[in-house]
Amino acid sequence: MTRTKIAVIGGSGIYDIDGLEGAEWVQVDTPWGAPSDQILTGSLDGVDMAFLPRHGRGHVHSPTTVPYRANIDALKRLGVTDVISVSACGSFREEMAPGDFVVVDQFIDRTFAREKSFFGTGCVAHVSVAHPTCPRLSDACETAARDAGISVHRGGTYLAMEGPQFSTLAESQMYRESWGADVIGMTNMPEAKLAREAELCYASVAMITDYDSWHPDHGEVDVTQIIQTLMGNAEKGRALVKRLPALLGADRAPCQHGCDRALEYAILTAPDARDPDVVAKLDSVAGRVL
Template sequence: MAEPMLAVIGGSGLYEIDGLAEAEWHSLDTPWGKPSDEILTGVLDGLKIAFLPRHGRGHVHAPTDVPYCANIDALKQLGVTHILSVSACGSFREEMAPGHFVIVDQFIDRTVNRVKSFFEKGCVAHVSMAHPTCTALGGLAAQAARSVGVTTHVGGTYLAMEGPQFSTLAESKMYRESWGCDVIGMTNMPEAKLAREAEMHYTTVAMVTDYDSWHPDHGEVDVTEIIRILGANSAHARDMIAQMPGLMAPSGDQGCEQGCAHALDYAILTAPERRDPDLVARLSTVAGRILGGGDA
């Protein structure tokens, strides 16, 4: 079992991690281009940490334009085994109020303009997404958030929309009432799918900023109010992250039930002699364990 390395992908409002020893920014290239920004690595209370601002420092990438494939490949290049995705979101549930955190365990993906897989013609693979997050890592994140006083809900369905506009009232009501969604955001798909293909443990901490547009007492989304709540949520997220080193097992075995680290064991269908060698070479980081050239 590899020594764990935790990556934090910071969403809107979270652009840094405090207290890292041996801190260093890395500029990386991948077969899918450059990631959203340089990646910060360091050590936090004995745990190796990587931090990637999803939208780039200064918030330069719109949700559709985030280089999701490059982000996951670059993190795996650095040795990341676990990903804590921290994201701002709207809530469809009265009890999931602004300022609360939700540990997401399901997704509905409504994005349409994004590359959603590392695999394509020449090397076809199908990974299971029935349980799209690592419940073990999510449990640790919930424990960390609650320990710093954040009201935290374990379990919830995240509706991933294309954006960048917020929902219409009709859409918001449909997602809440007909589809049974709990929170809504624009960035965790295809991120979660790509992390599963790269055999990484992935969980989402959705930080609630608003009630989308369904709530009769709150009206449409107010960006000014969102920014105010983002600041408080980001401070809580940094406190939560500071608790993770004391919770993660040094062996890297967090009790994962989804088999995240072996997601590709039976996923690749293309016969070895029919695989595109150029694509196989591009996949050396994310799928090297199966295709050759990676660590077993």
Template sequence: MERTIGVIGGSGVYAIDGLEDAAWQQVTTPWGAPSDAVLTGRLDGVRMAFLPRHGRGHVHSPSTVPYRANIDALKRLGCTDVLSVSACGSFREEMAPGDFVIVSDFIDRTFAREKSFFGTGCVAHVSVAHPVCARLGDLAAGAAREIGVTHHHSGTYLAMEGPQFSSVAESRMYRDVWRADVIGMTNMPEAKLAREAELCYASIAMITDYDSWHPDHGTVQISDIVRTLTANADNARRLVEALAAAMPAHGPCPHGCDHALDHAILTAPDARDPVLVARLDAVAGRVL
């Protein structure tokens, strides 16, 4: 199968420049409408589909992003890999605003979102012990090195519900007790849903601030975040371009992301809800 990269752009990244045969496509999914139309085309010969996570104009809050519809839409368009680009705060002095972090793990503290495609009538349990595809993460790190941006090859991302930023007490707990490295509001349940859909997933987090733990930086200000995002948007686009150029054209995932459902579905075939099974045609059609 030809590899196709799905890029989910976060705050400040609402389009990808330079796509050949670029066209915005409306995609219908059984999980509702995605955040926006999907921009499809080719970049350096690689098929690509770009979806602005918050919608153009930033109309969705972190809690109202239609995560299931977004992942389903990318799978339905033939994506094999999903690259997330998002803003985050930092819990580490050495991970400074303006730096990029190739996320290696997650702590999920969200609570107001649908987190699975499966449920009553078709139960499945996938492993997210390693939620990031190591191959795709390595490609992202290599792309960051190639374009010369300051980056960190690993880091644990704490996903909070939002939309408010952390209190000082919360920020210190996440940093000092839970040992998270960065904090954001959008990579969960996105990463879990990508695994259920058998898509390779990696996250590039753009650091915009030091959250509220840092004694010299005070509270998080949205004006500072926007300023850093604007400065880094071009670097994010260049990183995506470099990753596309390095992406192998074909081949299975060496880590098994594309076979995550092999032993995950527990509901017996004759007990499965046909309505739910029909909704799973794109994300789980290979095994159903």
């Protein structure tokens, strides 16, 4: 058993956690640069917590410029075991309405301008992301949402686009009709891939703000309308987060789905061929196996 430490990566509209005991903003240095912001640490109902505003306080990072590698590395350095991603998304499904939450279980990665791995020349690794979210953690998110009275959908495919512009109508229709995506956002990739490389359990909660541009009765995405929905979603998001410590508990067994052992057989570069500088940068992410 180990100590549970829950990290919440907050997206648009979620910039802190209510009720943290011993709350303190801490700076974490990483070999991958500075994370999006300082990280708020403390405890909630006896469980250690950390909160990282994905876009930084004041929303200074675009989806493309978010330092994803530094963010995940920083959380790992703080001893985080479980990561909950909370983000604003558009919906491709009539039944997944603005104001609803979706506990995502699959991704289609359409981003192209981001560093997507901690590994590369000098130390090569291949992890599986066939099932990119942790079912145990997703169960807790679903239960917390239902207990908070939130309309929540379990399971869905998240289309990660580069942004920062919203979709064209043709793209929106393609993602919905041909590709079978359920929601669309700009930030969960490469975040989910990096969490897996860092052997962290990861769950994604998509807070729906709009119907993208496919819906004939809603027209194109309007930022003003999104912000209005975000305000309500933010309150719901905080209510969900407050319920997680009681559901996950202070003590944690190894993940039955193997998220915390994702690197067990993933590194292919022979020990004597590994670049020492690259290995040094991986001290937190992959120190267990290196």
